[in-house]
Amino acid sequence: MESFTPVSALAGGALIGLASALLWLGNGRIAGISGIFGQLLPPAQTVIWRLLFLACLVAGALLASWLVPGLGVGGPAGRPAALVTAPNWTGIPTPIWLVIAGLLTGLGTKIGNGCTSGHGVCGLARLSARSLVAVAVFFGVAIITVAVTRIV
């Protein structure tokens, strides 16, 4: 198996769950990153906590990479973080490939009202039918996309 890491996956997942639980029980907010990010734009009403959350999202990854170094990518002891390169057969330059991926992800998560965290973690935990459909669709389409592009 390609470097299967069940322990760090479960531990990291539990931390993500704890973060979502805290935001829900403390502030009554869904910890959906695309929503927190996407609603920074007008007509945003509540910008301060969103910016604070996102800044701390970055700080949390950085701090953890110092406290528990060398788990995977990032931090002083990890492999350097890298985005993907475009598959050769497409002939598309990598920066353009990444811009297309970013545009589709931004657009899709906005009109679909959520991403892996909002629909995937919070929505499924709330037993939301909308989230179940969204999760099935984006996982299914992502699996097909990887198969078609042969990116790995």
Place this chain on the structure above:
Amino acid sequence: MPGSRTLPYLATAAVSGLLFGAGLYVSQMVDPLKVLHFLDFGAIANGGWDPSLAFVMGGALVVMFIAVRIGRRRPAPLFDEAFHEPQFTRIDRPLVLGAALFGVGWGMSGICPGPAISLIAFLPANLWLYLAALFIGSYAGSLIVPSGRGRRLTAARGVPAE
């Protein structure tokens, strides 16, 4: 919106963000290749598949499921007047279309919005380019299909919906 600028409210948002970012690093979901090795179901047959992402989702879901059950027995969260539970429940075309577009973007890159933003901690090449595209895509989406919140705001004619 009342309460969203109080110290406990902002501290909760900050600690939640810190835990979330730490979780993304610890689970290695900040590594696009690790995510792609999960999405690569074609590799199941030859033993090259990495099921880690399912364990990340599972770990997060168990904790959040318990939190939602605790929340159901309370009238309100600790630091706000009400739970901001999405009220829109219809499974409509924008939901499915949006999820499909996101699926393509996710499969092309191995990053979704959470890891993308937390990767600012490690600054891989082309990250700012990707984040700019993410932001523009999100803004374009808000112009094309108003979100549930946007619809409520429009309905309320300028009265803050939150």
